[in-house]
Amino acid sequence: MYNLTAYITYLIVVVTAILYVGHLCYKYGHVYIAQIIPEDPQLTHQVNKILLAGYYLLNIGYGIYAISIWDRLHDLIGVIESVMTHLAYITLILAAMHYFNMLVINIILKQKSNTNN
Template sequence: MNYFIITYAFYLAVSIAVTIWVAKVLFNNGRVFLVDIFYGNTELADSVNKLLVVGFYLVNIGYMVLALKETGNIGNTQVVVEVLSYKIGRIILILGGMHFINLGIFFKMRNRANRAKVLMERYKPFDE
C-alpha cells in the first residue's frame, strides 16, 4: 500500500475543503464591513470582497501545494495520521492567522472611514 498517496489525497481534500469553507464565511460576513467602509457603495464593496477572496485562495492553495511534499518515511497508518495532523494543523493555523489579519485590516479601514465621515460632517458647507 502506498501511504504517500493516501496522505497526499487526505491532506489536499481536507485542506481545500477547510479553505473553501473559511473563504465563504469571510466573503459573506466581510461584505457588511466593506459596504460600511465604502459608504454604502455595494458595487465597490462586492468587487473588493471578491478580490480579497481570490487573494485568500491564491495564498492558501499556494502554501498547500508547497507544503505537500513529505520527505520522511510513511510506513504505516499511524505515521499517516501524524503527518496529516501536522500538515492540516499548519494550514488551520495559517487560515486563522489570515482571518485575524483580514479582521485587523477591516477594522482599520472602517475606523479610517468613520473618521473621514465625521470630518466631512463637521466641515460640510452650510445650506442656504
C-alpha cells in the same frame, strides 16, 4: 503507498476547509467592506471578490507547497501525524489571515470615524 494515502486525505480535508471558510468569509465579509466603502456597492462587491481570489490563491499555494515538502512515510502512524501537522499549519494560516483582515478593517474604520468627527 502511505504518502499517497496522506496526500489524498490531506487534499480532501484541506480543500473542504478552504472552500467552506472562503465561502463564509465571502458571504459575510461584504458587510465589513461596505462599512469602509458605503458609497459604492459595486466596488464593495468587487473588493470582496478580489479578497476571495487572494485567499484561494494563498491557500492553494500553501497546499501545494506542503505536499512538495512532505517526508516519506513508512507507516499509518506517520500518515496520521503528517496529515494532522499539515492541517494544523493551514488552520493556523487561515486563522491568522482572518484576524489580520479584521484588524486592518478595524483600523480603517477607526481612522474613518476619526476623520468624520
